[in-house]
Amino acid sequence: MIEAGDSLEGVDRRLRDPLNDELFEAILMLKSKEECYRFFQDIATISEIKALAQRLEVAKLLEKNVTYTTIAHKTGASTATISRVKRCLYFGADGYQLILKRLAEKESGEEK
CATH class of the missing domain: 1.10.1270.10 (TrpR-like)
Known part of the structure; x- marks a missing residue:
């Protein structure tokens, strides 16, 4: 899911995988503080x-x-x-x- 132009230089290779790509893409889709609160309340403690x-x-x-x-x-x-x-x-x-x-x-x- 890495887009052209996205540089992952300096990012630990152990962190890079499709599940993390999908998580970060989901976070990037959040459009407001309220949406962040809702998503993070559901995904994390x-x-x-x-x-x-x-x-x-x-x-x-x-x-x-x-x-x-x-x-x-x-x-x-x-x-x-x-x-x-x-x-x-x-x-x-x-x-x-x-x-x-x-x-x-x-x-x-x-x-x-």
């Missing part, structure tokens, strides 16, 4: 969704050079989780970098 949201918040705080202690206090994330997010943030597939940049652009666009 509340704990799994909260863990993903927590990791994104950890990445935002790490990008702002917030200390591990402060991040742990603000998010409830363990230092192991913070460390893993940091490793992915700086040495991963650039997924965090991509979404953090887009979120910042959205935020700055809304403030204007």
